[in-house]
Amino acid sequence: MKIKALKRVVERRPFRPFTVRLTNGARYRFQEPRDVGAPRDCHTLVYFGPTELVLIDPENIVEILPRANR
Numbered sequence: 001m002k003i004k005a006l007k008r009v010v011e012r013r014p015f016r017p018f019t020v021r022l023t024n025g026a027r028y029r030f031q032e033p034r035d036v037g038a039p040r041d042c043h044t045l046v047y048f049g050p051t052e053l054v055l056i057d058p059e060n061i062v063e064i065l066p067r068a069n070r
Contacts, residue, residue, distance in 0.1 A: 003042050006045065015032065020064050030047065036048070
């Protein structure tokens with residue numbers, strides 16, 4: 001995943017929910033701003049789940065999916 005593309009999604013205002021799909025098939029849904037963390041350079045993405053914290057290397061992100069319109 002290109003860092004620039006990831007940075008655009010993470011820093012988008014207003015926040016829009018998104019899902020990342022990883023090379024191992026895992027998916028993480030970022031539903032609200034407090035679900036996501038990243039340093040300014042976005043070389044690591046942090047998923048803050050209800051009971052877990054996951055560090056994600058952008059090189060392992062296959063795609064970023066926007067939340068479907070309801």
